[in-house]
Amino acid sequence: MKKKMNRYLVVGLIITGIILAITLIGVFWTPYSPTAMKYGRFQPPSPSHIFGTDNFGRDIFSRVLKGTGTTLSIALATVAIGAVAGTTIGAVTGYFGGVIDELLMRLNDVLTAFPSILLALLIISLVGPGKKYNVVLALGLIFIPSFARVTRTAFASLRDMNYITSARLMGAGSGRILFVHMLPNVLRILLPAITIGFNNAVLAEASMSFLGIGVTPPDASLGYMLSEAQGMLKAGPWYAIFTGLSIILLVFGVGLIGEGLQAENREVV
Amino acid sequence: MSQQEDKKLVLEVKNVSAGYRDGGFAGHGGTYHEVLHDVSFNVRHGEILGLVGESGTGKSTLARVILGLLKPEQGEVIHYTPRPQIIFQDPYSSLNPTYSAWWSVEEPLRIFGKYDEKERKRRVGDMLRKVELPEECYEAKPEELSGGQRQRVSIAAALIRRPRFIIADEPVSALDVTIQAQILKLLRSLRDELDLSYLFISHDLNVVYQLCDRVLVMKAGRIVEQGTIEEVYNHPKEDYTKRLLEASK
Numbered sequence: 001m002k003k004k005m006n007r008y009l010v011v012g013l014i015i016t017g018i019i020l021a022i023t024l025i026g027v028f029w030t031p032y033s034p035t036a037m038k039y040g041r042f043q044p045p046s047p048s049h050i051f052g053t054d055n056f057g058r059d060i061f062s063r064v065l066k067g068t069g070t071t072l073s074i075a076l077a078t079v080a081i082g083a084v085a086g087t088t089i090g091a092v093t094g095y096f097g098g099v100i101d102e103l104l105m106r107l108n109d110v111l112t113a114f115p116s117i118l119l120a121l122l123i124i125s126l127v128g129p130g131k132k133y134n135v136v137l138a139l140g141l142i143f144i145p146s147f148a149r150v151t152r153t154a155f156a157s158l159r160d161m162n163y164i165t166s167a168r169l170m171g172a173g174s175g176r177i178l179f180v181h182m183l184p185n186v187l188r189i190l191l192p193a194i195t196i197g198f199n200n201a202v203l204a205e206a207s208m209s210f211l212g213i214g215v216t217p218p219d220a221s222l223g224y225m226l227s228e229a230q231g232m233l234k235a236g237p238w239y240a241i242f243t244g245l246s247i248i249l250l251v252f253g254v255g256l257i258g259e260g261l262q263a264e265n266r267e268v269v
Numbered sequence: 270m271s272q273q274e275d276k277k278l279v280l281e282v283k284n285v286s287a288g289y290r291d292g293g294f295a296g297h298g299g300t301y302h303e304v305l306h307d308v309s310f311n312v313r314h315g316e317i318l319g320l321v322g323e324s325g326t327g328k329s330t331l332a333r334v335i336l337g338l339l340k341p342e343q344g345e346v347i348h349y350t351p352r353p354q355i356i357f358q359d360p361y362s363s364l365n366p367t368y369s370a371w372w373s374v375e376e377p378l379r380i381f382g383k384y385d386e387k388e389r390k391r392r393v394g395d396m397l398r399k400v401e402l403p404e405e406c407y408e409a410k411p412e413e414l415s416g417g418q419r420q421r422v423s424i425a426a427a428l429i430r431r432p433r434f435i436i437a438d439e440p441v442s443a444l445d446v447t448i449q450a451q452i453l454k455l456l457r458s459l460r461d462e463l464d465l466s467y468l469f470i471s472h473d474l475n476v477v478y479q480l481c482d483r484v485l486v487m488k489a490g491r492i493v494e495q496g497t498i499e500e501v502y503n504h505p506k507e508d509y510t511k512r513l514l515e516a517s518k
């Protein structure tokens with residue numbers, strides 16, 4: 001009964017799958033130590049150092065592997081916080097409506113009114129900079145409103161569907177209606193939103209690290225490395241190029257998955 | 270007539286006025302728009318009572334009030350049977366797109382929670398045979414079913430808990446004529462087999478004539494005429510009824 005998956009989805013899954021596999025290997029094994037400074041400064045890409053080396057003589061490929069892992073885990077955790085909390089808020093406000101809805105949604109408006117990077121700065125300055133968990137916390141909080149908004153609309157539109165009315169008439173409780181009857185239908189909208197959110201999280205983390213409020217050494221995310229690379233564009237352009245390309249490829253792969261999922265939805269509707 | 274009056278009632282609607290509010294904060298305050306004005310009628314045991322009127326006269330609002338989804342501003346609704354169920358017009362939004370036909374029919378029993386899996390399976394199988402859904406459709410998702418098949422599944426889901434009173438809100442309006450006839454036949458035979466009473470809402474007077482015993486005529490939120498099918502169709506008292514009948518010829 002399953003239809004053929006569309007091309008976006010297939011290509012996106014392949015790219016993301018390869019990145020994930022390589023990153024997973026990078027967690028346990030890298031060709032060189034990503035922090036050892038003994039491979040000669042500013043070596044251009046060569047068979048032994050395929051991405052070259054940086055100003056301290058570190059192997060860039062090993063650093064990109066580690067950095068992708070850091071970026072991925074921050075982005076995943078961020079999206080997880082945003083999606084779980086956002087969907088919960090969206091479900092409650094969209095389904096029950098009433099005073100809670102008005103209050104939470106106005107709070108949402110207030111949060112969205114701030115530029116998100118400023119809000120991140122504020123939260124980081126409150127909880128203390130430099131820790132990976134604080135970056136995740138700050139970004140996660142910032143991502144809640146958009147998920148809440150998207151899912152609220154979905155839950156609210158489902159609320160008046162006849163099959164939900166029927167379930168209520170049968171005596172189904174709110175929990176059952178929300179989780180069993182509504183959530184699976186919200187996933188169609190939620191999954192593409194998660195992929196978009198993931199990409200935004202990657203980019204947000206990159207900008208935060210770039211500005212120096214993200215992760216700090218010895219942790220290295222792709223964004224942090226990109227800001228390092230900025231200082232040596234002339235002496236070792238390959239650092240910026242390969243780090244930048246990694247971010248682009250990651251975002252591109254996940255973006256294709258999102259595009260593919262949305263295309264699937266359009267077919268269903 | 271008096272003999273019929275003596276028959277047991279399944280529903281009494283007494284002087285009901287109801288409507289909607291818009292504007293206001295979180296559902297409070299705002300302007301009240303009354304849709305139903307002082308509506309009274311009974312549904313008798315075993316009968317199919319038609320409710321006709323142009324669209325926008327408040328037929329579906331009345332259904333919502335009877336089901337308890339909308340509180341009447343005035344008057345009362347008295348049920349003599351537990352939990353009435355509804356069959357909706359649109360067979361596309363009346364089934365959850367995530368789940369199979371079988372799941373949708375079994376779900377009311379799961380919610381009820383009194384039967385074990387084996388008993389649920391027996392009852393669902395029985396009911397799906399009663400509504401004559403082909404067996405190869407049991408595991409199909411709504412998007413794989415035709416309009417008529419979806420409506421059969423909706424009927425099965427509405428009847429699985431053995432209600433005695435069913436509101437059918439334009440249940441055949443979205444179907445083409447041959448399927449309409451099949452579903453109407455099914456509704457009639459289910460009424461006899463399961464001892465049901467219906468409130469059958471429709472804008473189609475021909476369908477009501479085929480199916481119903483008695484009919485209510487609704488205009489702008491008021492019941493302007495009621496009586497047996499023969500009385501109303503052959504000797505309409507109200508101009509509005511005459512116009513409706515004229516238009517349906």
